[in-house]
Amino acid sequence: MTVLKSMVDTSAEEFVTNRDAMLSKLDEVEGEHAKAIEGGGAKYVARHKERGKLLARERIELLIDEDSPFLELSPLAAWGSEYRVGGSVVVGIGVVEGVECMLIANDPTVKGGATNPWGLKKSLRAAEIAERNRLPVIHLVESGGADLPAQKEIFIPGGRTFHNLTRSSAQRVPTVSLVFGSSTAGGAYLPGMSDYVVMVAEQAKVFLGGPPLVKMATGEESDDESLGGAEMHARSSGLADFLAVDEEDAIRIGRSIVRRFNWDKLGPEPRREYTGPYYDPEELLGVVPNDLKVPFDPKEVIARVVDGSDFDEFKPLYGNSLVTGWADIHGYPVGILANARGVLFSEESQKATQFIQLANQTDTPLVFLHNTTGYMVGKEYEQLGIIKHGAMMINAVSNSTVPHISVLMGASYGAGHYGMCGRAYDPRFLFAWPSAKSAVMGPQQLAGVLSIVARESAAGRGETYDEDNDAAMRQAVEQQIEAESLPMFLSGMLYDDGIIDPRDTRTVLGMSLSSIHNAEVRGTDRFGVFRM
Known part of the structure; x- marks a missing residue:
């Protein structure tokens, strides 16, 4: 067995602060x-x-x-x-x-x-x-x-x-x-x-x-x-x-x-004997920082969700901003994709694409654990092919036929939300933690982009830019995007299937997987054209 080793210190000030924020x-x-x-x-x-x-x-x-x-x-x-x-x-x-x-x-x-x-x-x-x-x-x-x-x-x-x-x-x-x-x-x-x-x-x-x-x-x-x-x-x-x-x-x-239905499930039965996580799910309350700009290790979440805290990581030394690997949840085999440091680079995109193909070869459902700010931007990354590599990942997610379940733990911004199987990509279920946020980008980034565009427009007209109006605009936009990014707003819009207590994640995933297996679980080898 490959039991994950937790590094969480439940007595640390940071953990207690995170826990209090999550409980609130x-x-x-x-x-x-x-x-x-x-x-x-x-x-x-x-x-x-x-x-x-x-x-x-x-x-x-x-x-x-x-x-x-x-x-x-x-x-x-x-x-x-x-x-x-x-x-x-x-x-x-x-x-x-x-x-x-x-x-x-x-x-x-x-x-x-x-x-x-x-x-x-x-x-x-x-x-x-x-x-x-x-x-x-x-x-x-x-x-x-x-x-x-x-x-x-x-x-x-x-x-x-x-x-x-x-x-x-x-x-x-x-x-x-x-x-x-x-x-x-x-x-x-x-x-x-x-x-x-x-x-x-x-x-x-x-x-x-x-x-x-x-x-x-x-x-x-x-x-x-x-x-x-x-x-x-x-x-x-x-x-x-x-x-x-x-x-x-x-x-x-x-x-x-x-x-009298004489009902039979078409999917494979779960393993009959399994153990719960080695670590206490109660500790999930303190894993996610209150400030989503601060990264956290998703393996700390995986260790408190999967059977026996047993996780076989795939490509651990490559594209390590995305954790991928195999585990069981309530006896059901799953593949897990979990964001580690928010940003998705070309390596992470290619790694995810291969992993999704492997899951389809073995008819294994996929669980996506979101905490991403999106795909990396910048001249260097554009030249390295981030668009085509991100497109590969989205192609794989779109055409994968094994069941997908998404859980928004932290940020889920931009095209990263799509690549991690957001609502538009038809996950069988999508749940959010109270800490989750989702939008086209973070509030500060979006307000900043609008400010830059307005400045350039004013300069193009030869006008002096009004800094006071800019500050007011940025504040108003940040407040609006922050409000529209919160899980209760998104849940009200039915962009998820419910906000769940982090401690219930294993139970909710288990019930979802059991429901999924009423139907046949079958992967595909038919994907769109992968741009190389």
């Missing part, structure tokens, strides 16, 4: 998570409970196997927007009767569970994860349809929801709708296009148009029950496959449906 950031994130959990607020939660109904997360808790974890995704969707944090829907991966499923639950305490633009984006991302990882989808439905004032942002892209359901069914991946309340207008197609439908008696209402719309369109008088009640759909229309007496019964029926 975690407190901020927890505060925002609390807003998502409270849904529409105390008033609407109380009203929902008074009706004898379960909350979205309570439904999920009853649905998944007892004492099993739930990997909630994008809990901070809509953060910083006019909509409630969470986007009126709860999504995540949970184990139901031993089967990993994507769960999508409307939160009826937020505008009756109506779909808003952020909730739609969140649901579509969940569907994408489900499709790529071959996960059955269970919708826990109670929604009034689209949030009508925002229909221009919902109607056209929202059709993708039903497209995804039918594609899933065609690919022999089951879909289930458990209908607890209203599912109207476009929402009626959720159960309409699911493989299995369970409706709760006297609560579930499914119709394309409710009584008021029917009255306006046809002049016909009708009531909820005869138009779209659970009893009618179970006895007359046939839309309901099962009629549940209450919510708990619907969840019981849902679990029995999953039990």
